[in-house]
Amino acid sequence: MADDLLGGLLKQVSRSFYLSLAILPRPLREPIGLAYLLARAADSVADTRLCARHERLAHLETLRRAYAGDPADVGEVARACSRHQAPAAERALLERVGEALARVAALPPADRHEVRAVLATLTSGMIFDLSRFPGDDAVGLAALETLEELDHYTYLVAGCVGPFWTALHMAHRPRLSDWSLREMSAQAVSFGKGLQLTNVLRDVPGDLRHGRCYLPAEELAQLGLGPKDLLEPAGTARALPLYRRLLGVALAHYDVAWDYTLAIPRLEWRMRLACAWPLLIGLATLARLAAHPNPLAATSPIKISRGAVRALLARSAATVWSNRALAADAARLRERIRL
Numbered sequence: 001m002a003d004d005l006l007g008g009l010l011k012q013v014s015r016s017f018y019l020s021l022a023i024l025p026r027p028l029r030e031p032i033g034l035a036y037l038l039a040r041a042a043d044s045v046a047d048t049r050l051c052a053r054h055e056r057l058a059h060l061e062t063l064r065r066a067y068a069g070d071p072a073d074v075g076e077v078a079r080a081c082s083r084h085q086a087p088a089a090e091r092a093l094l095e096r097v098g099e100a101l102a103r104v105a106a107l108p109p110a111d112r113h114e115v116r117a118v119l120a121t122l123t124s125g126m127i128f129d130l131s132r133f134p135g136d137d138a139v140g141l142a143a144l145e146t147l148e149e150l151d152h153y154t155y156l157v158a159g160c161v162g163p164f165w166t167a168l169h170m171a172h173r174p175r176l177s178d179w180s181l182r183e184m185s186a187q188a189v190s191f192g193k194g195l196q197l198t199n200v201l202r203d204v205p206g207d208l209r210h211g212r213c214y215l216p217a218e219e220l221a222q223l224g225l226g227p228k229d230l231l232e233p234a235g236t237a238r239a240l241p242l243y244r245r246l247l248g249v250a251l252a253h254y255d256v257a258w259d260y261t262l263a264i265p266r267l268e269w270r271m272r273l274a275c276a277w278p279l280l281i282g283l284a285t286l287a288r289l290a291a292h293p294n295p296l297a298a299t300s301p302i303k304i305s306r307g308a309v310r311a312l313l314a315r316s317a318a319t320v321w322s323n324r325a326l327a328a329d330a331a332r333l334r335e336r337i338r339l
Contacts, residue, residue, distance in 0.1 A: 005100060006033040012089035013040055019313075020274045027172045031111040034104050035164070038067060038115075039122045041097050045077060046126045049136055050084040060127050066101055067119040074098050110171055118164035125156025135211035143213035143220070143227040150200075150216055155189065158196035162188025175265045187260040191275070194253030198282045201246055201289055202303065204230070204296050215242060236296035244339050247290055251337060254283055258330050262323045269320050276326060280312045283333040290337045 010033055011018040021033050045051075045059045059077045066072035074097045082094040104115050133142050144150050163185035170176045170184075200207075200214045207214060213227040219242050220226060229235030261275040284304045289295045295302055312329075319325035 005037070005096065005103070006030065009089060009092055009096065010037060012087075013037070013093055020277060023270045023273055025172065025270055028168055030103070031107055031115050031168055032165070034100050034107075035115045035118055037093060037100050038063075038097065038104070038119055041093050041100075042067075042119075042123050042126055044085060044090050044094060045081050046130050048081045048084045051081060053130065053134070053136075055080065057127060057130055060123055060130065063097070064120065064123040064127070066097070067104075067123060068116055069105065074101065111168065114164050114167050118160055121156055121160040125153065125160075128153065128156055129212075133212045137211050138209055138228075138231055140211045141208065141213060141227050141231070142211060143215065143217040146216050146218045150197075150214060151193070153214070154193040154196040154200070158192030159189040160192065162191045165191075169268075169271055173268060173271070175268055179263075184260065184263070187256050190253040190256035191260065191279075194250050194257055195278055195282050197246065197250040197253065198285055198289075201243065201250065201295070202285060202301065204243075205298055206301075215239065215246070219245075230296060233294075233297050236294055239296055240294065243296055244290075247286060247337070248339050250282075250286060251334070251339075254279060254286075254330075254334075258327070262327060266321050266323075272320050272326075273316060276316050276320065276329075277313055280316060280329060280333065281309055283330060283337070284308060284312060287333055287336040290339065 006021070006029060010021065014036075017036055021029055021036070024032065042060060042063050045063065046056055048056060051059070059080060062072045062077050063074065066074045078094040078097060082091045085091040085094065104112060107115065132144070134140055135142065144153065166179075166185045166188045167181065170179055170181055204215065208227075208230055213230065215227075215230070217227060220229070220239060223238055223242060225235055225239055230239055257275070257279055261272060261279065264272045264275065266272070281304065285302075288302050288304060292298060292302055315329060316326065319329060
């Protein structure tokens with residue numbers, strides 16, 4: 001990638017996303033890359049705990065207006081939050097939001113509309129998350145109420161990316177001309193939902209310490225538990241049936257996302273790889289979570305090694321042309337997930 005914003009800075013902010021973006025057809029890299037960087041900037045603001053919660057919410061509202069193309073002082077957001085970012089790349093990202101927005105404004109109208117629409121949903125999800133959980137530690141622990149609320153949350157912060165991704169590819173790739181935008185967008189929602197639910201299930205112990213319980217209170221109550229019971233080993237053991245149900249929900253989303261991936265024409269190998277990579281990594285992560293005796297009480301993050309990631313990427317690069325081979329790769333990972 002030639003430019004520093006979508007090249008050097010994006011690579012520093014997220015090497016994994018940079019690799020996925022780099023293999024996409026060139027016309028798609030700018031709108032998708034800009035959307036990612038601006039969403040990442042908003043996420044950094046939401047996570048700036050050295051700023052008071054009401055200040056972070058105000059800054060997110062400022063970004064939401066700016067992302068919609070309305071007048072807003074994004075420089076003030078950078079001045080307030082960038083100094084609290086430990087990684088230099090995160091500081092630089094906040095300081096360059098205005099530059100990224102100028103490039104969004106210069107996109108072709110259809111691409112600009114899609115970028116602004118997905119950013120509106122993503123920032124609303126961050127505002128929902130920050131408003132829904134009032135504390136920053138276990139003392140102020142709060143929980144989502146229902147499975148429906150959890151599903152809605154995963155749509156706001158990740159699932160909405162699927163229709164955005166689909167609309168952009170269909171607009172730029174003639175080989176997708178026989179796709180139904182409505183049908184494929186509906187399938188694509190499962191991409192983000194499955195990946196986000198995987199993140200939720202992986203991060204339960206850390207989220208509990210920061211006052212967030214994404215396991216629905218209504219479901220916990222059916223097991224005779226409240227959110228604070230999950231702070232104790234006995235409580236986590238009793239919550240495992242719910243945890244495994246949610247692993248199953250995530251797995252069902254992956255199945256839909258694989259159907260989407262295998263429907264991509266073989267000659268669109270760049271798009272196929274960009275879809276297959278996160279799904280393979282996500283399935284491998286689910287397998288690790290399912291194999292752990294009690295992931296709710298894990299004392300360190302449960303994740304796959306860099307070596308395992310490289311092996312998955314290398315193998316999929318060789319099998320991307322074959323639906324049978326790609327499906328077999330996914331099936332091997334799926335068989336390791338015992339619910």
